[in-house]
Amino acid sequence: MSLQDWDAIAGILGFLLLVGTTLAGLVGWFRRRRDALPEPPKFGVAGDYTVDPDGVRWVTAWVQNMGARAYLHDVCCEEGISFDSPPEKCPEVARDGELESLPRKLRSLSKRELRHKEVVFKPLYLSAGKKVRFYVFCPPDIDQMKLVATMSIGRRGYRRCTFSAWFDVPNADGLREIEPVYFPA
Structure with a gap:
């Protein structure tokens, strides 16, 4: 060569x-x-809520993505604090596909109609700065709750759980500036 x-x-x-x-x-x-782990999201409780005839409050909560595009796998309530008596049930998030977790006014809707409701949680991609709103079921004796969001960069990426601070749950009897809406029985 x-x-x-x-x-x-x-x-x-x-x-x-x-x-x-x-x-x-x-x-x-x-x-x-x-x-990579997404940046921790912001949590909040909106001022609007509704009350069932049995005293259950449906509080509107939200999660806002603060980093790059991320996939929100799950949002749940970790625990609730009761000052009156021990709670029988923890707060729950209204989820798509679980009828027991929905308010009575949404239980009669079809799956297609529920998919387009903003207050029912479903896993989704969140772009930077986007908020997702959902109802949280709060039994009458719960005064505070804590939310947990599970996020990742993609659907199959490493999942990260982020905990919120304690949020005060609006009291149906104590609020005067927000008029509660009672559902018919």
Whole structure:
């Protein structure tokens, strides 16, 4: 083999080494991006709520994404604080597909109609700054609640649970500026 042949082989090997290094760097970048944790979201409780005839309050809560696009897998209530008596039930989030978790006025809607309701939680992608609203079922003796959101960069990425601060649940008897709406029996 001549010197020019060895020079061509070295050039091809150098090019393959450069491409391999670049691909390895890209694979590492994609893996780090996939496994990255989204920024913690903001939680809140809106001022509007409704009350069932048996005293159950349906409070509107929200979660806002503060980072890059993320997938919101689940939102639930971790616990509730009762000052009157021990609670029989923890607060629950109204979910799509679970009729028991919905207010009475939404139970008669079809699955298609429920899919388009803003106050029923369903897993979804949230872009930066986007809020999702949902109802939270609060038994009469619950005075405070804490929310938990499970998020990741993608549907199959590493999941991160974020806890909210304690939120005061509006009291149906104590609020004067917000008139509660009572559902018919």
